[in-house]
Each structure stands twice: as structure tokens, then as C-alpha cells.
Amino acid sequence: MEYRSEFPVFYLTVDVVVFAVLDGALAVLVVRRGEDPYAGRWALPGGFVGDGEELLDAARRELVEETGIVGDGLALEQLKTFGAPDRDRRPHRVVSVAYLAVTPHAEATTAGTDAEEAVWRPVDEVAGTLAFDHDEILATARERVASKLEYTRLGRSFLPPEFTLAQLRGVYEAVWGLDIDPGNFQRKLRSARDFLESTGASAKPAGGRGRPAEVFRPIGEPFDKLATPIFRSAM
Amino acid sequence: MEYRSEFPVFYLTVDVVVFAVLDGALAVLVVRRGEDPYAGRWALPGGFVGDGEELLDAARRELVEETGIVGDGLALEQLKTFGAPDRDRRPHRVVSVAYLAVTPHAEATTAGTDAEEAVWRPVDEVAGTLAFDHDEILATARERVASKLEYTRLGRSFLPPEFTLAQLRGVYEAVWGLDIDPGNFQRKLRSARDFLESTGASAKPAGGRGRPAEVFRPIGEPFDKLATPIFRSAM
DNA sequence: TCAAAAGTGTTTTTTTTACACCCATGC
DNA sequence: GCATGGGTGTAAAAAAAACACTTTTGA
Incomplete structure (x- = not known):
């Protein structure tokens, strides 16, 4: 009501850093972006939070939609929220709640239901090459998962x-x-x-x-x- | 542009859990809410994120506005984001990025510049009595600060x-x-x-x-x- | 029989814990 | 002097680290 005019509005997304161990190396699931901004670049799976949707549910949903990974055996927890004003090139503010996920199902995931391909890549190879601020998100997730193991x-x-x-x-x-x-x-x-x-x-x-x-x-x-x-x- | 119609919009707030040690007990800074919802109840200091404002800056600003605490000596870090669809009674979705703060300036803070009074209370006394989902935020912060000390x-x-x-x-x-x-x-x-x-x-x-x-x-x-x-x- | 991986033993070193004791000050 | 809190010593116990050794299998 009156708040609608007083305060700025935001778009909310979830991005998920999904880790697995493949061939003895830490691997992360990335998707190729189909549209601008950053079309053709690799990025973390994610998307907009729906109306009335829990944040955690949104993360789970995006994971299924983009990568085919289901909750079975999946560990999923909130990582950190990234909200720098310029983190999205688009003309409105997009704040992303990042999630950390760990899965044993590293094989059965390449076939996503969305058009984009989702692939496992060694973390060392993709670090520094991702779209948006996803390099920063990945670095945060990597530190976190190493700590969580302790x-x-x-x-x-x-x-x-x-x-x-x-x-x-x-x-x-x-x-x-x-x-x-x-x-x-x-x-x-x-x-x-x-x-x-x-x-x-x-x-x-x-x-x-x-x-x-x-x-x-x-x-x-x-x-x-x-x-x-x-x-x-x-x- | 086209996104404005495709995806839901959110209001974003920051809430800050400020800890100090007073008389040998862990204390938290709370403010009395002046308006509905939860008018008259104790709550964590916080408020809406501004247009183009960094989340961390918003947390710092709210702290100064509501409690008079300035950044000097203050440790401030993102805690967790709380976004349950029903966490705010008001008819629009409000997602809150919670921050954890620790300060040595436990004395000079009761005089806030806003109308609401800000007071230090032992955590054990306020736990379970706060407005919104602030009890959950406080519990999360308390665990976190105990871990961070380690x-x-x-x-x-x-x-x-x-x-x-x-x-x-x-x-x-x-x-x-x-x-x-x-x-x-x-x-x-x-x-x-x-x-x-x-x-x-x-x-x-x-x-x-x-x-x-x-x-x-x-x-x-x-x-x-x-x-x-x-x-x-x-x- | 040999190589390879699983699992146990053993010794050394380091860290933790408990607590006795000495130090420096105000009353 | 003596109570009080600051700080050190020390010995016992527990944990970590290094590494030798035994076990169980496939080739």
C-alpha cells in the first residue's frame, strides 16, 4: 500500500553452488547462459524466486529445472546473499541468495530439462571465468565447504x-x-x-x-x- | 523492462543483531517498535534497504539511525537471510538480510536519533519475546557469535x-x-x-x-x- | 607369490587440563 | 601483613602425527 511508493523494490534470485567429487577433484555444476546478459558464458544454476515461494524451495526448484538434480541425498543450505547494486547489468536491482549444495549424484545430471546444458567442471578450471559475480559466490562456497568438512x-x-x-x-x-x-x-x-x-x-x-x-x-x-x-x- | 511484469518484486530490509558484554552477560540491542505491525513490542534494529544502497551500508546506516552506534570499533558481517513468505504481516513480501555486529561501545548507545528507544538487554531475557521472526534471527546470531569466538x-x-x-x-x-x-x-x-x-x-x-x-x-x-x-x- | 589397498600397533610429539605456586598491588 | 587478582610452572592425561606392520584380496 503506502510502502509500495516509499521504498524501492528488488528482484530476488537464488543461485546454487552444487559440489561433487569427480575423479578425485572438487567439481561444480555450471550452466551455459542462453540469453543476455552474459549469453554463452558459464554461470551457476539459479533463477528468480517465485511469488509466495520459500527461498530454500526456490533453490531446490531451480536445481531440478536446470540440472535435473532431485533432493534425494542432496545437502542444501543457505550460503550468503549477494546484493551489490551493480551486480546485474540489467536496469533493475537483482539481489541473489546463494545456496551451497553437495550431492553424490554427479553422473545423472548432465541432462537438464531446460534448454541450457548443465555440466560438471573441476572448480579449479572454472574459477575466475563465470558470469555476473558468480566467481565471488563460488569462492565463498569453496571456503565454506572446506570449513564444513571440519x-x-x-x-x-x-x-x-x-x-x-x-x-x-x-x-x-x-x-x-x-x-x-x-x-x-x-x-x-x-x-x-x-x-x-x-x-x-x-x-x-x-x-x-x-x-x-x-x-x-x-x-x-x-x-x-x-x-x-x-x-x-x-x- | 519485460522482467518487471514476469517476476515478483520484493521489499528488502536489513536487521542487525548487535552484541555486547555487559555486567558479565551477553547483551543485545533492541528497539521498541513505534508502529504496526508489532507496535510497542521489542525488535531488532533494522529497516528498508535504499535505492542503489549496498546491503552492508544499509546495515551500518540503520545502526546509526536507530541506535547512534557508529562504525568505530564495530565488527559487522552478514549473518543470514530470512525470507519466509509469511514472516511479515504486511500484504507484501519483505525479505530481510540479517547482520551480526559486535561492539565495545555498550554505554553510549541508548540515545538513538529516531523516536524509538534503543536499549541493551541480556540475551537470555529477550530471547523468545521479539517481534516478527526476530527470535529466530537472534538464536542464529547467538550460535554464530559463539562459534566465531572459537x-x-x-x-x-x-x-x-x-x-x-x-x-x-x-x-x-x-x-x-x-x-x-x-x-x-x-x-x-x-x-x-x-x-x-x-x-x-x-x-x-x-x-x-x-x-x-x-x-x-x-x-x-x-x-x-x-x-x-x-x-x-x-x- | 606378488602388488595393492584395508586396517591395526606403536612410538613420538604436541596439546590440553588441572592445579600448585609465585608476583604485584591496595587496603 | 594479607587478601586479591595476574601470571608462571609442572605433571598427568589426551590427542595428533609419523610410520611400521599385518590382513585380505585379485592378478
Whole structure:
């Protein structure tokens, strides 16, 4: 009513930084923009928030529409809001609420339902090349996910519902970019309270060779804090 | 242009959770609302984002307008964005970007320039009584500030530019709600790299009695991460 | 039998914790 | 002198790190 004239209005978007670990490297999902501004450039998946739509729901919806990723196994949390007045070239102000997502479904996602193609790219390759202020958003997300691996249960969200400690170690090594001692990692993760649960089953190791590994299941929510952090170090 | 008709528009506000330590307890700055909705109720200071205004600038401006707090010594960082469709009773959608602030100027702030009075209240007393969704925002801020004390330099922002380790210990005790061993705190904080710097001066202790304490100055930015965290424990 | 990966043992080093004790000041 | 808070010493306990070694499989 009277507010409509008193205060400026904004367009609201959500942008989602979806991470996965592919071939031992941290990868991010990007889409090629079909229209101006930045037509043809790579960008983070995202779009406008709908009327009466929850922000988190908007992030989930954009993810499905642009990349085909469904909520199953997906960890999704608000990252930060980016609202610099000049962050969008268009003649009106667009503020974006960025979300951080982690998924184990890195394969079945290239086929988006929208016209744009969505592809996984190693973070190191796309960093510095994205449209809008998405480089800044990606950098923020990268720092955040590395931190979250230390003091939350998020690491498991890169993996399917059942996994081995070697797979989990691969996640930590990829995100942190360092080598971790297998033995010490084993002990540390096994002793973390309410984090992992053994299924009793065992799985063949990566290369086909080697002793079969014990299979684990996650306990607790991805973004809940750990009682004792997993420190970022060589171990 | 064509977007103006395609997508819904939003009003954007900033709300600021300003913390200080008063009488050994964590306190938050609240203002009494003068108009509907929630007229007469306590709320966090905040207001609408201006045309072409940076979000952070809007937070700073609201703080000055409503509470008289200026940027000097103030640590201010984005907290989270709250955008539930029904979070504002008014007939249009209002999304709020919440900011976390920490200040040493807990005294000189009761006199706001706006009509509303701004007062410091112990967090434990106001929690659960605020207007809008400000209880949720306050709870989020409280968790965040406790975490930030562990792995960033933020603790010092509760104190003036020069302070003693006993004062700093008081901050940690107030925010974490636990007693800390003075001796161990001393060692831990002195050995933290790029965190504190001795001024060489000494200050009389709290009660007037006792050995004078060494006076320290902060090094580095409030929100920068520490090389080695200060763990939340009795020490 | 050999290579490779999983998992355990063991020792060294570092950090944390508890708490005794000394220091410097006001009353 | 003595109470009070500042600051150091020290020893026990716990955690982290380095790395040798055993286990279990496929080739």
C-alpha cells in the first residue's frame, strides 16, 4: 500500500553452488547462459524466486529445472546473499541468495530439462571465468565447504548412502587438496561419535586389488555440528 | 523492462543483531517498535534497504539511525537471510538480510536519533519475546557469535582498543556461558599467532586489588580465521 | 607369490587440563 | 601483613602425527 511508493523494490534470485567429487577433484555444476546478459558464458544454476515461494524451495526448484538434480541425498543450505547494486547489468536491482549444495549424484545430471546444458567442471578450471559475480559466490562456497568438512557431518553428502572409509577419505583429500594418512584417518573417523555406522558388509576396493573394505552408513544430519571436529591436516 | 511484469518484486530490509558484554552477560540491542505491525513490542534494529544502497551500508546506516552506534570499533558481517513468505504481516513480501555486529561501545548507545528507544538487554531475557521472526534471527546470531569466538579473532571486538587478558576472558566466559581457567587462558591466548600484541603498559585489575595486568592490542581483522582455534571448553 | 589397498600397533610429539605456586598491588 | 587478582610452572592425561606392520584380496 503506502510502502509500495516509499521504498524501492528488488528482484530476488537464488543461485546454487552444487559440489561433487569427480575423479578425485572438487567439481561444480555450471550452466551455459542462453540469453543476455552474459549469453554463452558459464554461470551457476539459479533463477528468480517465485511469488509466495520459500527461498530454500526456490533453490531446490531451480536445481531440478536446470540440472535435473532431485533432493534425494542432496545437502542444501543457505550460503550468503549477494546484493551489490551493480551486480546485474540489467536496469533493475537483482539481489541473489546463494545456496551451497553437495550431492553424490554427479553422473545423472548432465541432462537438464531446460534448454541450457548443465555440466560438471573441476572448480579449479572454472574459477575466475563465470558470469555476473558468480566467481565471488563460488569462492565463498569453496571456503565454506572446506570449513564444513571440519566441524560438520557434510563430508558424507558427497557419497552414496553406503560407502567405505577410503571413499570418504578421497572426499576430504579432494576438498582440502592435501594427502591424508589412511591409518590415522581410519581411527579418527571410526572414533567420531554419531557420525558413521558400520553396515557389516564389505566392498571391493577401488582398483579391484586389495583387501575388501568395511561399508558404512551415515548417522545424523549433514549440517549438524560434530562433537569433535575433523581437523584439516595431513593427519 | 519485460522482467518487471514476469517476476515478483520484493521489499528488502536489513536487521542487525548487535552484541555486547555487559555486567558479565551477553547483551543485545533492541528497539521498541513505534508502529504496526508489532507496535510497542521489542525488535531488532533494522529497516528498508535504499535505492542503489549496498546491503552492508544499509546495515551500518540503520545502526546509526536507530541506535547512534557508529562504525568505530564495530565488527559487522552478514549473518543470514530470512525470507519466509509469511514472516511479515504486511500484504507484501519483505525479505530481510540479517547482520551480526559486535561492539565495545555498550554505554553510549541508548540515545538513538529516531523516536524509538534503543536499549541493551541480556540475551537470555529477550530471547523468545521479539517481534516478527526476530527470535529466530537472534538464536542464529547467538550460535554464530559463539562459534566465531572459537575460530576467528572476533572476541576482541567486544572490548576497547586496549584491554587485559582478564577482560578478554570475561568475554569468552559470557558468550560461552562457562568458567575458564585463568592460567590456561593466559597461555593459550598469548601463544595464538597474530592475535594479540602487548602494549607494554599495565592496567589496574578489576576490583582495585591485585597485581596490575598487562595491556594488549588486537592484531588482524575481527572476522579473519585464526591459525589455531580457541576451543570452547573449561581449559 | 606378488602388488595393492584395508586396517591395526606403536612410538613420538604436541596439546590440553588441572592445579600448585609465585608476583604485584591496595587496603 | 594479607587478601586479591595476574601470571608462571609442572605433571598427568589426551590427542595428533609419523610410520611400521599385518590382513585380505585379485592378478
